[in-house]
Amino acid sequence: DGGITQSPKYLFRKEGQNVTLSCEQNLNHDAMYWYRQDPGQGLRLIYYSQIVNDFQKGDIAEGYSVSREKKESFPLTVTSAQKNPTAFYLCASSRTPGQGNSPLHFGNGTRLTVT
Amino acid sequence: GESVGLHLPTLSVQEGDNSIINCAYSNSASDYFIWYKQESGKGPQFIIDIRSNMDKRQGQRVTVLLNKTVKHLSLQIAATQPGDSAVYFCAENIGGRGSNYKLTFGKGTLLTVNP
Numbered sequence: 730d731g732g733i734t735q736s737p738k739y740l741f742r743k744e745g746q747n748v749t750l751s752c753e754q755n756l757n758h759d760a761m762y763w764y765r766q767d768p769g770q771g772l773r774l775i776y777y778s779q780i781v782n783d784f785q786k787g788d789i790a791e792g793y794s795v796s797r798e799k800k801e802s803f804p805l806t807v808t809s810a811q812k813n814p815t816a817f818y819l820c821a822s823s824r825t826p827g828q829g830n831s832p833l834h835f836g837n838g839t840r841l842t843v844t
Numbered sequence: 845g846e847s848v849g850l851h852l853p854t855l856s857v858q859e860g861d862n863s864i865i866n867c868a869y870s871n872s873a874s875d876y877f878i879w880y881k882q883e884s885g886k887g888p889q890f891i892i893d894i895r896s897n898m899d900k901r902q903g904q905r906v907t908v909l910l911n912k913t914v915k916h917l918s919l920q921i922a923a924t925q926p927g928d929s930a931v932y933f934c935a936e937n938i939g940g941r942g943s944n945y946k947l948t949f950g951k952g953t954l955l956t957v958n959p
Contacts, residue, residue, distance in 0.1 A: 733887075735887075769951060770951060771933065771948070771949035771950055771951050771952070772888075772935075772949040774947075819887050819888070821887075830875075830876040830895075830937055832878050832890045832893050833878075833890075833947065834890060835880075835887035835888045835889070836887050837885075837886050837887045838885075838886070838887050840885075
C-alpha cells in the first residue's frame, strides 16, 4: 500500500559520528520534508524539497544535510556539527505545492539517540 | 513565539462521550488549517483540514470548526472510542497557496479515553 517508509525505527550513534536517516515514499508526491520532534514542542522544519534535485533549508537546518536525487527518496544526514541530535525525526511528503495547499503525509519516524 | 497554541494540554473523556479539542492561532493571514492525530511512537496521521473560506467541515465522526473572528480552531470527535486516545495537534499555513513548508504546528493535546 502507498505511504512513507522511514528506516530504521531506532538508531543509536556515538557522539561525533554522522548518521543518515532514510525516507522513501511511493505516493508520487513531488514535495518532501524533514521535521524534528522534541518532547513538549511542536514539529520544527529542518529541510524541504519541492522538486527533485532541489531543496531548501527550514527553520533549524544547522548541523543537517539532505539530498534529493530521486523523487521517491529524501535522506537526511545528521552531522557531528548538530549540537543536540537526540530526537524523533519525521519525514513527510505532499503533492505538488503549486496545486494548492494539501496535507502533509508523515512516516512513522526514526528515533535517534546519540551518546 | 508560536502562533499556534492549545487551550488544554490534556483532556480525559469517557468512552461514548463527545470530545472537543481547541486550538488558538494568532496569524490572521493563515488560510489553511490541519488537524493531526499522533499515537505513541508513530508519525502524525492526517484527520481533517479546512480552508479559511469555510467555517465548518465534517468527516467521519469528526468536525472541524473555524472561527476567524477570534482566531480559534476546534476539533470535535463524536462518540469517542478508546482508539481515539492520542495526541492531537493543529497546524496552520501562513504562507498562502502552495507553501506547505510554512506550516506551523501546535504542541498538542493528549486525549485519554476512559472505558
